[in-house]
Amino acid sequence: MLDRPRQTPLIAAVACLLLFAALAVGVSAGWVMFADVDDTGRDLENWADGRGLYGVLRAIELALDAVPIAVYSVVLAVVMYAKHHRRAAILIVAVMTATFVSTQVLKWLIGRNRPEWQETVGLLDSRAFPSGHASQTTALAGVCLVLAVMLVRRANMRRLIGVGMVLLVLVACADRVLLGRHYWTDVVGGVLLGGGLVLLGVALYSPLPRSLALTSLPLPQALPLSNDLAVVLNPIKVEDVAQFQTIVEQMAVGSGWKPPRWYFTTVEDSGTGQAEQASVDGADLVIVCGGDGTVREVCAELAGTGIPVGIVPAGTGNLLARNLGIPLFIRAAIDIALNGQDRAIDMVKATGDGIDDTHFMVMAGMGFDAAIMEGVNEEIKKKVGWIAYVLSALKALMFPTMRLEVSVDGGPFSKHRARTCVVGNVGSLQGGMNLIPDAAIDDGQLDVVLLYPRRFLSWIPLVVRVLSRREKRAGESVARFTGRSVVVRASLEVPRQLDGDTIGPGKELHMECIHGRLLVRVPR
Structure with missing residues (x-):
C-alpha cells in the first residue's frame, strides 16, 4: 500500500467516506431499511444481559474510551518519533486528532439519540452517530496496520497483526451494540469514518521517511565518480524481488545514481563472486541486501578496493548493520546506502584447523554461542525469526566446560575454563546484548570474552553482572583480553562460528584485526 501510487489509498478513502455520507443521510432521513436493522440491537442487548456479560463488556468499553485511545496514540507516536520515524509519528497524531474532532462534530450535526434500551449503568446521553469508540478504535488499528506494513518484514507477522487489528475493531463494535450504547448503523458509520480518515492521511502524507538526498547537502567527493551502482541481492531474503528492485531503482535515480546492475547470490556462491564481478564492472558503490553471511562475503571481497559497501539488512541477526546504526527499515537502509557517508572499519582475518582462510566483520565464537547457531531449526527460524535462537539457546544452556588456551599479540598462552568464548570486533552481539561495551569497530583491536557459569542457574546472575559491568563480583566466571591478534585453542573439538554462520x-x-580495511556507508 505504501509503495503504490497515492491514488490507490485516495480512491479507497473517497469510497469509505462516500459510503459514510450515504449512511449518514439514511440515518438522518430515518430510512426504513436502516431502522429495521437497528432494531435488532434490542434483542442482542437482552441476550448479553441474560448471560452476565456486562462486566466484560464494561471493561472493554472503558479500555477503548476516548481518553485511553488518546493515551495509546500518544505513546505510539512518541515511540515512532524516538525511533526516528518522525513522519509516521506526525501521521498518527494527525489521523487520531482528525478522527476525534470529526466524530464529535458529526455527532452534533446529525443529533441522533442513543437507543432507548441501553444498559442503565454508565448510561450515556450524548449523541450516537457515529460511534466514537468504533471510529477511534478503527483509526488506531488502521495506523497500526500502516506501521506493520512499513516496518514488519515477515509476512506472517504482518498477517498476524492484521488479524489482531481486525478482531480489535470487531470487539469494539460488538461491545457497543451488546451494551445497547449504539445502533448497528452507528458502529458501521464509525468504522467507515475511521478507516476513511486513515486512508486519506496516507494518501495526503506518506509516513515513509524522506530521502537524505532531499534533506542534506551532498558530501564532498575526493574523486569524480561515474555514479555506477551495483546491487548484490540474496533473493530469498526479500518477499518480492521485483518490488524490491523497483524501490531501489526509483530511489537510486532520485539520488543521482544510474540504474543499478543486479547480481543475485546462489546456493553455490553467497556473495563473493557477485561482489568480484561488480568490482570488475566498475561499480562506484555496491549495495548488499541479505543476511549476515551474504554481507560478510561481499564485505570480505570488496575490502581494500576502496569501493564502499551499502548494507541493507534482511537477515535475522543483522549484527553488522545494528552496530553501525543502520536502520532495519528497508527504505531507510537503502537511503543511507545511497546517500550516507563512508566510514573505514576493521575486518578480521580468521584461520583455523579444518577451514580455509576467511574473514569476519562482527564476531567469532567457540562453545555455547556456536552451539546456539548450530542448533537453530531453519524451518522455525523462517516462521518466527529470532525466537528460533532463543529456543536453541535454551537447549544449549549447559554446554559442557571447555579447556582453553588464549594468546594475545603473540604472547604466552594462558589457560582457562569456559563454556563460551567470543572474539568481538564490535560491542553489541546477538539480541542487542552489549557484551563488550568498550569495543569499537574501527579501533584496530579485538576483544575476547570468556564466560564460565558453573551451574545452570548461574547464567542469569552472570549475564546481569557482565551487562551491568560489575564483573569484580563475577570472580573467575569472566575473563577479558584485548589485542590486535588472538589465538584460541581448545583441548577438544568444539562448535565454532563466524558472524553467526557455523564453520x-x-x-x-x-584471528588478526586488519585496521580500516573496509569502507561502509553509515548514517550521517
Missing part, C-alpha cells in the same frame, strides 16, 4: 567443529581459531 564446523575444531580446536583452534587464529
Whole structure:
C-alpha cells in the first residue's frame, strides 16, 4: 500500500467516506431499511444481559474510551518519533486528532439519540452517530496496520497483526451494540469514518521517511565518480524481488545514481563472486541486501578496493548493520546506502584447523554461542525469526566446560575454563546484548570474552553482572583480553562460528584485526 501510487489509498478513502455520507443521510432521513436493522440491537442487548456479560463488556468499553485511545496514540507516536520515524509519528497524531474532532462534530450535526434500551449503568446521553469508540478504535488499528506494513518484514507477522487489528475493531463494535450504547448503523458509520480518515492521511502524507538526498547537502567527493551502482541481492531474503528492485531503482535515480546492475547470490556462491564481478564492472558503490553471511562475503571481497559497501539488512541477526546504526527499515537502509557517508572499519582475518582462510566483520565464537547457531531449526527460524535462537539457546544452556588456551599479540598462552568464548570486533552481539561495551569497530583491536557459569542457574546472575559491568563480583566466571591478534585453542573439538554462520567443529581459531580495511556507508 505504501509503495503504490497515492491514488490507490485516495480512491479507497473517497469510497469509505462516500459510503459514510450515504449512511449518514439514511440515518438522518430515518430510512426504513436502516431502522429495521437497528432494531435488532434490542434483542442482542437482552441476550448479553441474560448471560452476565456486562462486566466484560464494561471493561472493554472503558479500555477503548476516548481518553485511553488518546493515551495509546500518544505513546505510539512518541515511540515512532524516538525511533526516528518522525513522519509516521506526525501521521498518527494527525489521523487520531482528525478522527476525534470529526466524530464529535458529526455527532452534533446529525443529533441522533442513543437507543432507548441501553444498559442503565454508565448510561450515556450524548449523541450516537457515529460511534466514537468504533471510529477511534478503527483509526488506531488502521495506523497500526500502516506501521506493520512499513516496518514488519515477515509476512506472517504482518498477517498476524492484521488479524489482531481486525478482531480489535470487531470487539469494539460488538461491545457497543451488546451494551445497547449504539445502533448497528452507528458502529458501521464509525468504522467507515475511521478507516476513511486513515486512508486519506496516507494518501495526503506518506509516513515513509524522506530521502537524505532531499534533506542534506551532498558530501564532498575526493574523486569524480561515474555514479555506477551495483546491487548484490540474496533473493530469498526479500518477499518480492521485483518490488524490491523497483524501490531501489526509483530511489537510486532520485539520488543521482544510474540504474543499478543486479547480481543475485546462489546456493553455490553467497556473495563473493557477485561482489568480484561488480568490482570488475566498475561499480562506484555496491549495495548488499541479505543476511549476515551474504554481507560478510561481499564485505570480505570488496575490502581494500576502496569501493564502499551499502548494507541493507534482511537477515535475522543483522549484527553488522545494528552496530553501525543502520536502520532495519528497508527504505531507510537503502537511503543511507545511497546517500550516507563512508566510514573505514576493521575486518578480521580468521584461520583455523579444518577451514580455509576467511574473514569476519562482527564476531567469532567457540562453545555455547556456536552451539546456539548450530542448533537453530531453519524451518522455525523462517516462521518466527529470532525466537528460533532463543529456543536453541535454551537447549544449549549447559554446554559442557571447555579447556582453553588464549594468546594475545603473540604472547604466552594462558589457560582457562569456559563454556563460551567470543572474539568481538564490535560491542553489541546477538539480541542487542552489549557484551563488550568498550569495543569499537574501527579501533584496530579485538576483544575476547570468556564466560564460565558453573551451574545452570548461574547464567542469569552472570549475564546481569557482565551487562551491568560489575564483573569484580563475577570472580573467575569472566575473563577479558584485548589485542590486535588472538589465538584460541581448545583441548577438544568444539562448535565454532563466524558472524553467526557455523564453520564446523575444531580446536583452534587464529584471528588478526586488519585496521580500516573496509569502507561502509553509515548514517550521517
